[in-house]
Amino acid sequence: MSIELEMVLRLLLATALGAIIGYQRERAGKPAGLRTHILICVGAAIFTIASIYGFGAADTARVAAGVVAGIGFLGAGAIIRGGEGIVAGLTTAATIWMVAGIGLAAGAGLYLVSTVTAIIALIVLFLPHPIR
Numbered sequence: 001m002s003i004e005l006e007m008v009l010r011l012l013l014a015t016a017l018g019a020i021i022g023y024q025r026e027r028a029g030k031p032a033g034l035r036t037h038i039l040i041c042v043g044a045a046i047f048t049i050a051s052i053y054g055f056g057a058a059d060t061a062r063v064a065a066g067v068v069a070g071i072g073f074l075g076a077g078a079i080i081r082g083g084e085g086i087v088a089g090l091t092t093a094a095t096i097w098m099v100a101g102i103g104l105a106a107g108a109g110l111y112l113v114s115t116v117t118a119i120i121a122l123i124v125l126f127l128p129h130p131i132r
Contacts, residue, residue: 011106013045014044014102015041017099019037021118025037031089037095041106044071044104047067048106048108064104067100075093076093078096091125095121098121099121102117102118105117
């Protein structure tokens with residue numbers, strides 16, 4: 001398999017995994033839904049791929065660290081503090097952070113790890129809410 005085909009497969013995996021999680025969030029009526037989760041997951045994957053293959057012997061961990069730090073700004077934007085000390089959007093922020101990690105893993109070629117992580121995220125999202 002050519003390197004470019006391998007890169008495309010990584011992007012397609014990131015697209016599929018981001019879509020699955022985004023679809024769940026969309027169905028739950030959350031502000032960050034299908035498109036947002038796909039774009040975050042694929043964006044993290046392409047940054048990882050570019051880091052691995054585009055910059056020679058550069059430190060690829062720097063890109064991952066940048067994605068992790070940068071995604072925090074998107075996550076923070078999803079958190080809303082309402083009246084009476086109610087905070088909403090933490091799960092949405094967490095899924096944004098999670099799909100960025102899944103995209104990083106898919107972009108690095110960690111197919112099984114990224115897929116299992118997406119499955120774990122879905123299991124958590126489908127757990128009864130709230131547990132008392």
